[in-house]
Amino acid sequence: MLEIKNLHAEVEGEGIKILKGVNLTINKGEIHAIMGPNGSGKSTLSKVVAGHPEYEVTGGDILYNGESILELDPDERAHAGIFLAFQYPVEVPGVTNKTLLRESYNTIAASRGREELDPLEFDDYIQDKLKLVEMNPEFLDRSVNTGFSGGEKKRNEIFQMAVLQPQISFLDETDSGLDIDALKIVSNGINTLHGEEDAVVLVTHYQRLLNYIQPDFVHVMMNGRIVKSGDKSLALELEERGYDWLYAEANLNGQPA
């Protein structure tokens, strides 16, 4: 479904290289976890896939269902089914959650030839999704992320994912800042949403998320590359041993990434 090939990217206009040859293949039905120390490039990877204008791709390619998406605008990538749950969801004062979501849903629906929903139909449609992340319906009438607590913002991201039904979702540190109850709710939501036809990529610092969501693959990113891939046991090993041993193994001469 998604093939990242020798991807190089830097901060637009500043020449700071962040991704230095990432290779990663993700198939339908899979859950991948990308771990790694701070500054290793894992958050950047998900932003580059979503098309953030701050980054310039300087080499390699991203193929989605066999076609390069590098020339697509972020909204076109979203229409194609790529979703990013933000590490820091952005506030949009004066625009209600419901307005954004319906607009979002209908734009994506229209581009995929699905039926658009009128406000009443949309109301019905989102009721179940609200329950999934145990969100109070009054959330819908509040401005997008404005005055939300950290945990509420993260839950709102998963709520959006539930409503928009993407094909591939990058969840950028969705677990950070969540207390244990919220973590359970969010994990449960992700597990329920995930199926045979879609893929999920968890970008995380902590193995604790992986206690609730079982990944098929775990990758470690360092210094702009994926240096090691394995199954769930790799995450446990990282928890125990830290990252230092990998610097040596990755032949980075122990330099911090």
Place this chain on the structure above:
Amino acid sequence: MEEMTQAQELESMIGEEYKYGFSTDVEYEDFPKGLNEDIIRQLSAIKEEPEWLLEFRLKAYRDWLTMEEPEWFNATYKKPKFDEIQYYSSPKNRPKVESLDDIDPKIKETYDKLGIPLEEQKMLSGVAVDAVFDSVSIFTTFKEKLAEAGVIFCSISEAVKNHPELVKKYLGSVVPARDNFYAALNSAVFSDGSFCYVPKNTVSPMELSTYFRINNMNSGQFERTLIIADDHSYVSYLEGCTAPMYDENQLHAAVVELVALDHAEIKYSTIQNWYSGNEEGVGGIYNFVTKRGICKGEYSKISWTQLETGSAVTLKYPSVIMQGDHSIGEFYSVAVTSKRQQADTGTKMIHIGKNTKSTIISKGISAGESDNSYRGAVKISKKATNARNYSQCDSMLIGQKCGAHTFPYIESANPTAKIEHEATTSRVGEDQIFYLQQRGISEQDAISMIVNGFAKEVLKELPMEFAVEANKLLGIKLEGSVG
């Protein structure tokens, strides 16, 4: 091939930017350019005005001659050459007509193109329109229906003829001719505009609106609007403005006076979309307007709502004098500037009566290389016990080259006054746009969503019929202004 398409796309986007920029080829009555007492006499004679009005004009003109063009605002521009302006511009073919069939078809077509059809059956239901083309009122719709309710709605020229006692009593009572340089000029040469009188205990059965169109390249527009709401009455009034795209600047110097008597309420809304000049700042309208209302009676209320998107330079401070006890003044404003536009706009809230209350909500949006200033004064007089004011001034910046400024002035001579002022400045960030784009919204829709969200508190004050238009206008206005 691909470049071709891009160029075309760009072109169509630019075309959409100001879709009211066409001009109409009509024949004009001859009227000399320039300004002197003879011109004023001539103007007054064409309009068959009574002696007292000619005297009013001449006195204003003599005052104007002694006054200096103001320079205290935050804008720079080439000063108008007052000798080169044509102070009266009327299409030939009988300016004011009794039936639609008598209107020059070209002018009728102009209003159709502007989306303001003059046939009543095609109109927005519940809105009566006075259409002003350059210096003259062309047609007023729904007159009979309004007359049934006792509401007088006509051009000010007609009011001078048919209701001289009302005009004489109130003209210049809120904005004296000497008030400022441009008010004096307007008082000397005002051509047409709307007049409205709502009698006691009457709620106007429909929204009233005036649509101003400047067509003639060399003419200025000096309209005069006077609205009087008698005891226990209510009226909602809306004005819309457009002009063709010319390279020369055109002057629009209007005066609007509102009078609210006991328990009366006037809601005055403006959607101003004059041509704003091009990317280099060439052409566009100078919008130098004096708007003021007086809450004369107790428990009266005047509310200004404005959506200012056009004009090269805007200097405008719709104000309320709260003379009656318990009266209320409100000012809701969204001012959008892009390209090289300059806007210095705000309000004055003058508290004289006891227990008077005013609210100011101002939202400035600057894009391109424009400059957007809020200037507001709150004055509480000695007698205004328990006066209250709440002001909120928010600025939003789009891009790196624009400016936003806030100049609040507060004067209180009464220790019981309560005055609150809040101000914020924010920037439409790449992150905000990216977030919405990631949710499938296009860049332009994202900007429009962010801006509409920002301006929501004000836009909701606009009459329903115009809210949709306002939303669209904001989107078009800021198209292509990020990145």
